[in-house]
Amino acid sequence: MPRAAVVYEHQGPVEIVEVELSALGPHDVRVAIGASGVCHSDVAAQTGALAFPTPIILGHEGAGTVVAVGSDVTSVAPGDHVALSAIISCGRCRPCVEGTPNLCEWGLPIIFSCAQPDGALRATDPSGRGLYQFASLGTLAEEVIVPEVATVPIPVDVPFEVAALVGCGVLTGVGAVLNRAKVRVGDTVAVIGCGGVGLNVVQAAAMAGASTIVAVDREEWKLQMAREFGATDAVDATAVDVVAAVRERTGGRGADVVFECVGNGALIRQAWDAAGIAGTVVAIGVAGSDEVVSLPAQELSTSEKTLMSCLYGTSRPRLDMPRYLQLYRQGKLRLDELVTRRYSMDQVSEAVADLNASRNARGVVVMG
Ligand SMILES: [Zn+2]
Ligand SMILES: [Zn+2]
DSSP states (O other): OOEEEEEOSTTOOEEEEEOEEOOOOTTEEEEEEEEEEEOHHHHHHHHTSSOOOSSEEOOOEEEEEEEEEOTTOOSOOTTOEEEEOSSOOOSOSHHHHTTOGGGOTTHHHHHHHTSOTTSOOOEEOTTOOEEEEGGGTOOSBSEEEEEGGGEEEOOTTSOHHHHHHIIIIIHHHHHIIIIIIOOOTTOEEEEEOOSHHHHHHHHHHHHTTOSEEEEEESOHHHHHHHHHTTOSEEEETTTSOHHHHHHHTTTTSOEEEEEEOSOOHHHHHHHHHHEEEEEEEEEOSOOOTTOOOOOOHHHHHHTOOEEEEOSGGGOOHHHHHHHHHHHHHTTSSOOGGGEEEEEOGGGHHHHHHHHHTTOOSEEEEEOO
């Protein structure tokens, strides 16, 4: 029986349990996971900061091989390699028609329910207890059943660990730059928080032609990586005043676009202050449900700054995933370099601990 990483109650440990998968519904796809990244949102689901139901199989950035499909599935077949999308969309609602399927009115409530689109659960533990799946995926498992609309076919020559990362960190970071902020050639950019998402923001900003890219982090090794990914400047947030440092490096004006990749109210305020007149702040990090942002109200009428919310990089997964993988194959997107450590299924708890201790750009669990 396949194993999965399960959290039974918020704040509880991650347990590796054998799971039984149900028969396939007509729109289901059963996937043997090849690799799954471990993301801050997984920890948020574990702690309860992200109010997902329990017990839950963690993991939402994964890729693998299709092993079986339901009777009505037409877009993938057994043997296909797929990356999994952490959002699903209907193609018919207003956000879908407007080109923002990340906001699909049908899909969002489903992925937040962590059940399948028909409302049922597809995995049970040895005691027969039904298991939710993070974002209806639960990729920290050897095999999962997911909705067909969450699968995106990928070329077989792309390593699973690379394709897995595209499913969250890459779509989120690169999409925030290209789809949401639409960074222009010559823009000045600051990136607060240079982990798995922030590094993708940095490399996408470089690809978009940003002139100055100021990386901000508390860890020296992340700043070093950010330089390798295209940052022109690095600011150690433990040593200097970040707002002053960003202004200094952007001709005293403040940055045209500031990305907050942590999910912290005080840092979103910092991003606001680091943005110049008419600048844009893009909030990417997933904050806790009790986190609030305080902004100088007067500046809302005097600065013409824009505060943007960005969910999942404003991505169109079936369009953006293949695009980004093509850029990877051309050497324009660095994805291999994002994987700083690999773990086995037995080491998921260690991967989570390393994430909490900020030891990895991305830790990836490789199956089998
Ligand atoms: Zn994630
Ligand atoms: Zn929709």
